Amino acid sequence: MKTPIQFILNGEETAAFVESGSNLLDTLRESVGDLSVKGGCWQGTCGTCTVLIDGAPRLSCVTLAETCAGKSIETTAGLRSGADLHPLQAAFMERFAAQCGYCTPGMLMAAKALLDRNPNPTRADVVDAICGNICRCTGYEPIIDAVLDAARGEARRRA
Amino acid sequence: MLEFRKDIFADERDDNLIEIGQPTARQDILGHVTGTSPFYDDRRFADLLHLKVLRSPHPHARIRSIDDSAAARAPGVKRIIRAADVPVNLNTMLSLMAGAGAGYGAAGQWGKDDEPSLASDVVRYKGEPILGIVATSERAALEALAMVRVSYDPLPAVFDVEEALKPGAVSVNPAYPKNAFEYYGKYDHQKLRFGDIDAGFAQADLVLEGRYQMSPIEHAPTETNGSIAVPDTNGRFIVYTSTQALFFSLDTAAKINAMQANQLHFIGGTVGGGFGGKVDTLTEPLAILAARLTGAPVRYRLDRHEEMQFGSPRGAERIYIKDGIMKDGRVVARQVRAYFDSGAYTRLSSYAVVKCTAHIPGPYTIPNVHADVYCVFTNRTPATAMRGFGVTALDFALECQMDKDAIAIGMDPLEFRILNAYRDGDMKAHRREAKNCALVECAQVAAEKANWPLRDQFRRMSSREGGSPERGGIADRTRTPAVSRAPAHTSAGRTRAPSVPTPVAPQRMAYERPAPATPVRPAPAQQQPASRHVPPPAAPTSAPAGSTHGAPRFSSVFGTRRR
Numbered sequence: 102m103k104t105p106i107q108f109i110l111n112g113e114e115t116a117a118f119v120e121s122g123s124n125l126l127d128t129l130r131e132s133v134g135d136l137s138v139k140g141g142c143w144q145g146t147c148g149t150c151t152v153l154i155d156g157a158p159r160l161s162c163v164t165l166a167e168t169c170a171g172k173s174i175e176t177t178a179g180l181r182s183g184a185d186l187h188p189l190q191a192a193f194m195e196r197f198a199a200q201c202g203y204c205t206p207g208m209l210m211a212a213k214a215l216l217d218r219n220p221n222p223t224r225a226d227v228v229d230a231i232c233g234n235i236c237r238c239t240g241y242e243p244i245i246d247a248v249l250d251a252a253r254g255e256a257r258r259r260a
Numbered sequence: 261m262l263e264f265r266k267d268i269f270a271d272e273r274d275d276n277l278i279e280i281g282q283p284t285a286r287q288d289i290l291g292h293v294t295g296t297s298p299f300y301d302d303r304r305f306a307d308l309l310h311l312k313v314l315r316s317p318h319p320h321a322r323i324r325s326i327d328d329s330a331a332a333r334a335p336g337v338k339r340i341i342r343a344a345d346v347p348v349n350l351n352t353m354l355s356l357m358a359g360a361g362a363g364y365g366a367a368g369q370w371g372k373d374d375e376p377s378l379a380s381d382v383v384r385y386k387g388e389p390i391l392g393i394v395a396t397s398e399r400a401a402l403e404a405l406a407m408v409r410v411s412y413d414p415l416p417a418v419f420d421v422e423e424a425l426k427p428g429a430v431s432v433n434p435a436y437p438k439n440a441f442e443y444y445g446k447y448d449h450q451k452l453r454f455g456d457i458d459a460g461f462a463q464a465d466l467v468l469e470g471r472y473q474m475s476p477i478e479h480a481p482t483e484t485n486g487s488i489a490v491p492d493t494n495g496r497f498i499v500y501t502s503t504q505a506l507f508f509s510l511d512t513a514a515k516i517n518a519m520q521a522n523q524l525h526f527i528g529g530t531v532g533g534g535f536g537g538k539v540d541t542l543t544e545p546l547a548i549l550a551a552r553l554t555g556a557p558v559r560y561r562l563d564r565h566e567e568m569q570f571g572s573p574r575g576a577e578r579i580y581i582k583d584g585i586m587k588d589g590r591v592v593a594r595q596v597r598a599y600f601d602s603g604a605y606t607r608l609s610s611y612a613v614v615k616c617t618a619h620i621p622g623p624y625t626i627p628n629v630h631a632d633v634y635c636v637f638t639n640r641t642p643a644t645a646m647r648g649f650g651v652t653a654l655d656f657a658l659e660c661q662m663d664k665d666a667i668a669i670g671m672d673p674l675e676f677r678i679l680n681a682y683r684d685g686d687m688k689a690h691r692r693e694a695k696n697c698a699l700v701e702c703a704q705v706a707a708e709k710a711n712w713p714l715r716d717q718f719r720r721m722s723s724r725e726g727g728s729p730e731r732g733g734i735a736d737r738t739r740t741p742a743v744s745r746a747p748a749h750t751s752a753g754r755t756r757a758p759s760v761p762t763p764v765a766p767q768r769m770a771y772e773r774p775a776p777a778t779p780v781r782p783a784p785a786q787q788q789p790a791s792r793h794v795p796p797p798a799a800p801t802s803a804p805a806g807s808t809h810g811a812p813r814f815s816s817v818f819g820t821r822r823r
Contacts, residue, residue: 136296142564194293202291209293
């Protein structure tokens with residue numbers, strides 16, 4: 102028996118029918134069709150599937166879809182506005198902060214959660230924010246540099 | 261950060277580089293940062309079926325019986341795939357490269373078919389696939405898997421490479437009953453012999469032994485191995501896959517499914533991390549078979565546990581090194597005995613062992629070298645490629661040993677390396693001339709960066725100076741052979757032509773560094789004992805002066821071929 106749920110996905114009202122026990126990752130990918138969210142371990146250890154729920158970074162693979170009813174969910178698919186990239190996306194490109202690209206959406210969302218909360222993070226803040234996200238390709242330095250670059254760009258834009 | 265040392269070997273290139281040194285965006289990075297790169301699992305099919313595989317819980321066991329009758333009736337189950345359903349249920353990956361009939365005998369250069377896609381009688385490692393279930397959802401497939409009853413007779417297992425080679429050890433792989441891969445169908449290991457190892461140790465002031473070991477390493481890509489096979493028209497199948505080796509996987513899948521390669525259309529190239537762990541074609545053959553048997557698109561995706569348990573790792577290695585060292589710092593003998601843990605089946609390990617042997621004794625000129633390297637079967641997960649496999653663990657062992665050697669004779673480890681490093685013109689243990697060497701310079705720059713003090717004489721040494729065939733201990737037969745090695749036959753009686761010395765001009769490539777006009781032997785620590793070998797007068801060289809472009813300074817184990 103499937104249950105209807107409604108939530109806000111990247112600012113748009115969205116509805117899906119979910120089987121009881123379904124996780125948010127599968128619901129976003131299979132029912133809604135948002136393929137920007139990736140699954141890496143399906144057991145809450147790698148951070149690849151990170152999305153924002155009401156602004157907080159959450160592991161969508163271990164989040165029951167039904168608990169997301171009425172909440173606001175953000176994914177990488179909603180980062181850019183039209184052709185304009187989010188400063189984090191531009192900084193990741195600039196800094197070569199993606200290699201295979203599979204952990205990148207989760208990395209971006211963990212970083213966004215940080216910058217939304219703290220526009221002027223220290224390096225330690227960035228390390229802490231992405232400490233639950235595993236990257237097996239580039240090493241973390243370019244990613245940390247990219248997040249700091251994006252933060253500095255953000256600060257300039259807001260000033 | 262990236263730094264180009266154009267001062268080093270500046271006369272060997274004109275540095276007309278266009279791309280190197282310039283930042284360039286990856287062509288696929290926009291897709292990566294927007295979450296739109298097409299990974300194999302980002303394809304949607306309305307009628308997609310899911311394949312999950314029953315795996316052995318034992319490292320070694322005989323399968324007495326399999327009862328899948330309840331699973332076959334479980335909700336959502338479309339098809340059960342058994343060993344008997346696999347058209348060609350025995351394969352070895354490298355048979356594609358030089359298999360039977362390629363001039364290497366029935367076993368091929370890299371091995372006999374030794375691995376089933378689905379085990380039927382015996383399982384040889386924990387996680388080995390036994391049976392597949394295709395269902396309407398992963399969950400339905402997993403629930404049906406839980407209903408399959410398998411009766412096993414557990415067998416003794418062997419997990420240690422040296423235990424596996426002992427007489428009377430448990431036999432793992434029936435293709436190789438003695439647990440050692442057979443090269444050319446008859447040699448149970450790879451050998452390297454150069455100089456006289458016993459004389460080397462007898463001559464040495466100090467002999468030092470070491471034992472080194474590396475555990476298996478899982479690549480753990482963030483995207484697990486997987487593929488989706490979709491029936492196309494005309495009996496063809498489109499396969500979306502995470503593979504790192506698209507055509508290799510295509511041919512392997514064709515062989516196992518007894519299909520023509522042109523019946524398969526593989527789409528991939530967007531790989532969520534591979535590092536060698538997505539070469540083994542772990543999922544495509546069964547996904548294609550499942551799609552054939554059901555007529556529907558089928559996804560076979562490993563979960564994280566399967567990736568870690570069944571996904572092939574970098575193989576374990578155990579390496580023994582025995583070095584003979586002179587008080588002046590020269591390594592005069594190196595004996596290596598190494599064991600490469602292939603796991604239960606061959607995969608790529610036969611090749612890894614050749615790479616390992618080819619890398620001995622490391623980038624050092626040692627006149628007496630003796631190595632035996634074994635490719636061993638154990639009841640562990642079959643090993644595969646990973647970032648320099650065959651060489652990485654050996655380098656770890658060799659460089660640890662170099663440090664211990666240096667400390668043992670009271671010499672600085674970096675100076676010790678500089679002293680023993682290959683120089684242009686040295687004869688390697690593989691009887692190839694060392695060319696375009698740069699280890700001396702690498703060590704000097706590393707020392708400079710680390711503020712590591714080097715004595716003047718070591719700072720002044722150069723890869724271009726001091727090399728000679730005799731430094732390696734034997735006359736150079738490769739660079740300037742005295743006699744043509746091509747056997748000459750008469751048309752009538754296959755009589756060997758009289759051995760007329762035919763000077764052969766040394767073959768040099770345009771990018772190779774010219775030989776130094778006056779070879780200078782490196783002058784190491786104060787009083788170097790008189791060498792047993794007297795350096796000959798310098799051979800005249802007809803090599804071109806300098807190179808014509810900024811070619812990489814590579815010289816592969818196969819000689820001077822650029823790769």
